[in-house]
Amino acid sequence: GNSVTQMEGPVTLSEEAFLTINCTYTATGYPSLFWYVQYPGEGLQLLLKATKADDKGSNKGFEATYRKETTSFHLEKGSVQVSDSAVYFCALSSGGSYIPTFGRGTSLIVHP
Amino acid sequence: EAQVTQNPRYLITVTGKKLTVTCSQNMNHEYMSWYRQDPGLGLRQIYYSMNVEVTDKGDVPEGYKVSRKEKRNFPLILESPSPNQTSLYFCASSLRSTTYSYEQYFGPGTRLTVT
Numbered sequence: 001g002n003s004v005t006q007m008e009g010p011v012t013l014s015e016e017a018f019l020t021i022n023c024t025y026t027a028t029g030y031p032s033l034f035w036y037v038q039y040p041g042e043g044l045q046l047l048l049k050a051t052k053a054d055d056k057g058s059n060k061g062f063e064a065t066y067r068k069e070t071t072s073f074h075l076e077k078g079s080v081q082v083s084d085s086a087v088y089f090c091a092l093s094s095g096g097s098y099i100p101t102f103g104r105g106t107s108l109i110v111h112p
Numbered sequence: 113e114a115q116v117t118q119n120p121r122y123l124i125t126v127t128g129k130k131l132t133v134t135c136s137q138n139m140n141h142e143y144m145s146w147y148r149q150d151p152g153l154g155l156r157q158i159y160y161s162m163n164v165e166v167t168d169k170g171d172v173p174e175g176y177k178v179s180r181k182e183k184r185n186f187p188l189i190l191e192s193p194s195p196n197q198t199s200l201y202f203c204a205s206s207l208r209s210t211t212y213s214y215e216q217y218f219g220p221g222t223r224l225t226v227t
Binding site (some may be wrong): 032044100 | 152153154157165202204215219221
């Protein structure tokens with residue numbers, strides 16, 4: 001079956017530091033990959049996505065590249081801000097399945 | 113404004129007292145689902161619906177019911193709530209995509225406490 005593994009959190013950084021949150025997956029077929037962000041007290045919202053191998057999704061300074069050979073979709077940002085403090089979820093959908101698979105989420109805390 | 117709404121946002125109830133959490137979307141999405149979020153466990157899907165009158169179990173359906181009589185609404189029903197159903201609940205909806213990239217839109221969440 002499908003699965004998503006994310007690095008354990010919390011990840012604690014100082015403002016302007018470089019961010020990487022690792023995500024690896026197993027899936028049948030050719031999945032679409034997503035990063036969702038959950039700000040405190042809110043629901044999840046799509047941050048970025050990639051639908052095929054070597055695609056790069058990007059939004060709000062965040063990037064992730066769909067790496068089929070390493071089955072990874074790591075989230076990166078060059079310079080984090082305090083406002084980026086949130087929980088980040090890696091997810092996939094595969095082969096027309098209506099049951100998306102989410103990782104357990106990684107909490108990011110950015111200090112001024 | 114395109115959105116998914118849930119009500120109530122917060123609910124404290126007692127064991128065994130039936131409750132319904134409503135979910136509505138205004139984007140004409142075919143697909144809707146319910147999740148629960150618990151510390152250390154991430155998001156787990158409870159039920160989903162591919163269209164009106166079509167529902168199916170997710171990963172953790174025990175103790176829950178759903179119905180989809182209209183495209184925009186997808187209520188979650190707890191017939192006899194128990195303390196282990198204390199959780200944060202999210203409704204989500206999605207439009208089909210030709211590339212199978214089912215981007216989901218989430219509601220703001222319902223914090224349920226069962227005592």
